[in-house]
Amino acid sequence: MYCGSSTLSKPKVSIIGVGPGSSDWVSPASLTAIEQSDWIIGWELDFKPLGKLPDGKRIIFQTCADYKQIIEKTALEAFSAHASIAILKTGDPLIAPAGLEDLKRIFNKFDMRIIPGISTIQLTAAKVPVSLSDCQIFTYHPLPHDGGRDLRLKRKRMVFALERGFNLLVLTGVRQSPKQTASFLIHAGIDNRTPCLVCQNPGQLQETITRCSLEKLTNLNFDWQSVLVVINGKSPFKASACNP
Amino acid sequence: MYCGSSTLSKPKVSIIGVGPGSSDWVSPASLTAIEQSDWIIGWELDFKPLGKLPDGKRIIFQTCADYKQIIEKTALEAFSAHASIAILKTGDPLIAPAGLEDLKRIFNKFDMRIIPGISTIQLTAAKVPVSLSDCQIFTYHPLPHDGGRDLRLKRKRMVFALERGFNLLVLTGVRQSPKQTASFLIHAGIDNRTPCLVCQNPGQLQETITRCSLEKLTNLNFDWQSVLVVINGKSPFKASACNP
Numbered sequence: 001m002y003c004g005s006s007t008l009s010k011p012k013v014s015i016i017g018v019g020p021g022s023s024d025w026v027s028p029a030s031l032t033a034i035e036q037s038d039w040i041i042g043w044e045l046d047f048k049p050l051g052k053l054p055d056g057k058r059i060i061f062q063t064c065a066d067y068k069q070i071i072e073k074t075a076l077e078a079f080s081a082h083a084s085i086a087i088l089k090t091g092d093p094l095i096a097p098a099g100l101e102d103l104k105r106i107f108n109k110f111d112m113r114i115i116p117g118i119s120t121i122q123l124t125a126a127k128v129p130v131s132l133s134d135c136q137i138f139t140y141h142p143l144p145h146d147g148g149r150d151l152r153l154k155r156k157r158m159v160f161a162l163e164r165g166f167n168l169l170v171l172t173g174v175r176q177s178p179k180q181t182a183s184f185l186i187h188a189g190i191d192n193r194t195p196c197l198v199c200q201n202p203g204q205l206q207e208t209i210t211r212c213s214l215e216k217l218t219n220l221n222f223d224w225q226s227v228l229v230v231i232n233g234k235s236p237f238k239a240s241a242c243n244p
Numbered sequence: 245m246y247c248g249s250s251t252l253s254k255p256k257v258s259i260i261g262v263g264p265g266s267s268d269w270v271s272p273a274s275l276t277a278i279e280q281s282d283w284i285i286g287w288e289l290d291f292k293p294l295g296k297l298p299d300g301k302r303i304i305f306q307t308c309a310d311y312k313q314i315i316e317k318t319a320l321e322a323f324s325a326h327a328s329i330a331i332l333k334t335g336d337p338l339i340a341p342a343g344l345e346d347l348k349r350i351f352n353k354f355d356m357r358i359i360p361g362i363s364t365i366q367l368t369a370a371k372v373p374v375s376l377s378d379c380q381i382f383t384y385h386p387l388p389h390d391g392g393r394d395l396r397l398k399r400k401r402m403v404f405a406l407e408r409g410f411n412l413l414v415l416t417g418v419r420q421s422p423k424q425t426a427s428f429l430i431h432a433g434i435d436n437r438t439p440c441l442v443c444q445n446p447g448q449l450q451e452t453i454t455r456c457s458l459e460k461l462t463n464l465n466f467d468w469q470s471v472l473v474v475i476n477g478k479s480p481f482k483a484s485a486c487n488p
Binding site: 019023024025026027028029032092093094095100104113114115116117118121122123125126129130131132133135136137138139157160164 | 263267268269270271272273276336337338339344348357358359360361362365366367369370373374375376377379380381382383401404408
């Protein structure tokens with residue numbers, strides 16, 4: 001006879017990728033996971049791909065003022081109420097490590113699962129196109145306030161990845177623009193003629209594609225919701241960004 | 245007045261990711277792209293996530309005997325007939341570079357676009373969980389018959405990625421099993437106690453998860469549809485595969 005286990009009695013938290021911003025990219029798996037949850041939490045932007053707010057659920061919005069505190073508060077309340085939680089994430093929750101690590105700590109008494117989503121990284125790689133296995137992914141969103149330690153690690157990894165023949169896929173953050181990345185790479189000795197592609201607002205109505213050199217990029221401004229591809233001539237996979 | 249361009253008159257080919265194998269992961273964007281195409285081509289396995297064959301389309305199956313020739317033949321026929329083609333790909337077309345490069349060559353007279361899908365790589369990373377920006381992705385599917393050149397490059401990249409603190413996400417192929425990868429890594433000097441996770445048949449009913457050391461892995465057999473994660477203790481993102 002099956003007697004159950006303590007794992008079964010834990011409340012559930014699902015971290016759900018809802019894709020880059022339109023309903024076109026929300027998988028049935030993500031919709032089912034939302035339907036199976038009691039409370040739904042996210043930024044207003046994270047609810048946008050759903051079209052409308054889910055019926056019959058407690059909806060909790062994160063804002064700039066309280067986005068960290070409200071997650072901690074909700075976790076405590078949900079644990080007491082044994083409520084299941086869906087945490088919505090634009091794109092794919094697997095792209096932003098800092099957020100994921102925080103959630104693992106906050107929900108350590110919950111049964112946690114992650115539902116991947118289509119990311120802006122994938123949409124942008126598809127425009128070049130480059131294979132993800134010939135790329136190194138970087139995210140500046142969020143970039144932690146740690147005196148620049150995380151940024152220095154990522155920049156070291158970038159130069160290294162280019163030297164090893166990889167393309168770079170860089171998710172822009174509010175504190176690091178494609179312009180800043182381009183300036184750094186040129187300063188670090190990367191050829192200023194290196195071809196790049198920037199997809200601004202990937203998957204949204206106002207999506208734009210810019211193809212130019214690293215040098216040209218140092219003079220261009222983009223929305224914080226952009227992905228930069230630095231295309232490596234040495235990659236065994238021939239990218240075609242300069243031959244559209 | 246808008247007068248059109250030669251680009252507009254090219255026939256269209258869409259390379260469409262349909263996710264890891266069940267309808268749960270097929271995005272509305274992929275379904276729309278299939279609906280907008282005249283001919284649909286893929287392996288029998290690639291049609292499985294759709295549940296049933298799309299109505300009112302010419303359906304072309306690839307098989308072991310003719311999978312390359314039939315793509316070339318279909319491209320020629322479709323160009324003459326000005327038919328739009330959907331090429332279905334299990335998972336995400338951006339994961340397998342060799343296939344993508346061939347398609348770019350074969351369909352060079354077409355207007356090509358890629359619709360990303362959820363990959364088994366993402367489903368497996370979600371099980372650990374590890375962030376994709378702390379991983380290097382490898383695929384042995386397909387592994388070209390090139391005297392081992394591609395395999396040697398990938399193995400060199402693997403040791404390198406581990407030394408630099410990355411986790412490895414390795415898509416198994418028929419010619420390279422997790423066991424072979426584990427044996428190679430131990431031989432190359434990687435600690436045989438390094439924690440690993442294997443997701444066999446990700447996203448399918450018969451999905452299984454195995455957590456063990458690199459050493460243990462050298463004695464285990466898995467289906468060719470498996471993803472291996474080699475978890476790097478040095479990664480700044482603390483993975484939890486050994487603390488389920």
